[in-house]
Amino acid sequence: MNIEDVENLAKLARIELSEDEKKSLLSDMEGILGYVKQIESVEIGEVEADLKVHNVWREDQAKNSEFSKELIIEQFPDAQDGFLKVKKIL
Amino acid sequence: MIDLKNLTIKKARKALDAGEFSAVELAGAYLSLIKNENKELNAYLEVYNDVLDQAKDADARIAKGESYPLLGIPLAIKDVILIKGRKVSAASKILENYTASYDATVIVKLKKQGAVFLGRTNTDEFAMGGSTENSAFGVTRNPNDVSRVAGGSSGGSAVAVAANLALGALGSDTGGSVRLPASFCGIVGMKPTYGRISRYGLIAMGSSLDCIGSIAKNVEDAQIIYDAIYGHDVLDSTSIFDTTYTQSPIKKDLVIGIPFDLINGDGVDIKVKENFEQSIEKFKASGFKIKDISIKNLDLALAVYYIIMPAEASTNLSRFDGVRYGLHKEGKNLLEDYMFTKGFGFGKEVRRRILLGTYVLSAGYYDAYYGKAQIARNILKKEFNRVFEDVDFIATPTAPFVAWKIGEKSDPLSVYLADIFTVTANIVGIPAISLPSGNVLIDGKELPLGIQFMVPNGGENLLFEIGKKFEEIKDK
Secondary structure: OOHHHHHHHHHHOOOOOOHHHHHHHHHHHHHHHHHHHHHHHOOOOOOOOOOOOOOOOOOOOOOOOOOOHHHHHHHOOOEEOOEEOOOOOO | OOOOOOOOHHHHHHHHHHOOOOHHHHHHHHHHHHHHHHHHHOOEEEEOOOHHHHHHHHHHHHHOOOOOOOOOOEEEEEOOEOOOOOEOOOOOHHHOOOEOOOOOHHHHHHHHHOOEEEEEEOOOHHHOOOOOOOOOOOOOEEOOEEEEEOOOOOHHHHHHHHOOOOOEEEEEEOOOOOHHHHHHHOOEEEEOOOOOEOOOOEOOOOOOOOEEEEEEOOHHHHHHHHHHHEOOOOOOOOOOOOOOOOOOOOOOOOEEEEOHHHHOOOOOOHHHHHHHHHHHHHHHHOOOEEEEOOOOOHHHHHHHHHHHHHHHHHHHHHHOOOOOOOOOOOOOOHHHHHHHHHHHHOOHHHHHHHHHHHHHHOOOOOHHHHHHHHHHHHHHHHHHHHHOOOOOEEEEEOOOOOOOEOOOOOOHHHHHHHHOOOHHHHHHOOOEEEEEEEEEEEOOEEEEEEEEEEOOOOOHHHHHHHHHHHHHHOOO
16 A cells, blocks of 8 residues: 555545645554455355345335424525525536 | 432432432432533533423423333433434534434434433544544543543443433444443443344444444443333334344353453453453352353454444445535535545544545455455354354453553554454344443552453343343352
8 A cells, every 4th residue: 555545545535634644544554454454364165245135115104204494404504595505516 | 419329220210200309300410410520521522401401391291190211310322313403413523513403213212201311422533433532522531540541432421321420321332332431431331233223313333333222330220221212113224123033031051152262362451351250250150151162253353343344434424525514614616625524524533444444445455355354244143143052142351451541542453452352243233231340450540341241133131131140249
C-alpha cells in the first residue's frame, strides 16, 4: 500500500484528508491489514459463505406513520417551498 | 434520601408501587447526583430538560393503578438510539445538531411501560471503539479510577449505571460494545441473539452484527430491561420471531465449555486468567462440569470481525453526505460538499474504518478479504453449533485486560485486541452476557473484571439463569 492508494480510497469514500492524515492512515492501514491478513490461513474446504438471502415482505397496508414532516424538513441543510434543495449535478 | 447505591429496578418498582417514594422524587435524586458527578465522568452528553415532567406522567399512571416493570424507572439511553424530537448525535460532529424524527422500536416499547429517560450517553463516535475515547465530545471516565477508560463503545451507559447516575441503560453491541464497558465498570451487560431486539431506530454500524443490549447493576435488572424491549418487529427485516429458535430447556447437569487455548494465548493478562480460573472453580464446586473445548479458527474471529465490520460500516456511513440532514460544509460543487462534510464531520477512527471498509470491498481485494471473511464466518458458525452439542455454555473472560489508562493505547490495533473474546458472539450471532467477577488492585484502585458466557441462538433464558447462579456463588 502507498500514499496514492490511500488517496484513491479517500476519493472513493468521498472524504477530504490532509497530507498528515494520509500518512498516519497509511501506517494504521498497513498495521490493521497486516493483522487481518491472517484469514488467508483459513482452510475453506467445502464450506461456502452462508448467504441465505431472502426477501422479507409485509402486507401493503396504508398506515399512519409517526414521522413528522416538519421535523424532517427542519433538518434539511437547504430547503425551498418544503423541498430539499441541492446543488445542480450536471 | 433515596439510597441510590443499593437501589435496583426491582426494589424501585416495589417502592414506587407502595408509594415509599414517587417517580418525581426518584428522578430528582438522579438529577442531583448527575449534576455533581457528570462533569468529571462525562457519562451523559445531554441530560434532558423534561425529566421531571416524564416522571410526573409516570406518577400519574402509578396513581391510576397502572404497573409495569419499568414505569417511572429512570434509564440512560446510548446516543445512537433515536427518540423522536430529541437530539441524537452518535457522538459525532456530523450529527451534532440532528434531531430524530421518529422513535426507535425499543423506545416505543419503553415509553409504553412509562420508563423515564434521563438523557443520552456518550459513546465512541458511531459506536466505533472499545474505550469511548473516540467520542467527538470528550472521553468518558471510569468511576473506579478516573484516569482510566470506561470501556466502549457504550461507555457512557455503563458509567451511568455503575456510578448510580441511572438505574439501567440501553447500549448497542457490534463486537462487544455492551459487554466490554460493563466488564470495565463492574456491572452486567448483555447482548441478545442477533435479531431478537429490533434495530429499527438504531444508528447502524455493522448491520449483520449490530444488537441493542441491556446494561444494569445485576442480572435480574438486565433481564427486566431485556423483557421490555425484545420481540419481533415488522420494521426490522432481520428481526426474529420467538419461534425462530427452539428455547433451550434448562438441564440438570450443566456443562461449561472453555476454549483454554485461546485464553492461555498471548496478550491475556495473568490477573485476568487468575480471576477467570477462580470463577470457574466456584462453578465446579457448585456441580457444573467443565470441558476444555477447541474451536477451529476461533483465534481468527478478530480478523474476520475487522474485515466484515468496516465493510458494513463504510456502506452504512455513506449516507452521511451533508445533503438531507446533519452537518453541511459548503464547497464549490456537490462533490466538494460531500468531501468537506465527511472530512470535517467524521473523526479519525470513523475515517479509518470507512477507508478500511472501502479497501476490503474494492475490486481486486474483495475475494481475498471480504469474501474469505464471509466463508470463515460460516465455518465459525458451524464450529459453534458443533461445540454446543457437547456443552451448554461457553465461558471466557470478557476482556483480556483491565481498563487501560486514558490515552495509553495510541495504536488502533492494540485497542482492537480488547475485543478478542467478545467479537465471536456477534460473528456467530449468539447471545452473550458479561458478569462482574471481582476486582484487582492496581495503583491503589480496585479495578473490576468480567466473565462472559455465550449460549446457543435463542438461549437468553440460560444466560440469565447462569448469571443469577454466579451472583449466588461468587462471594462464597
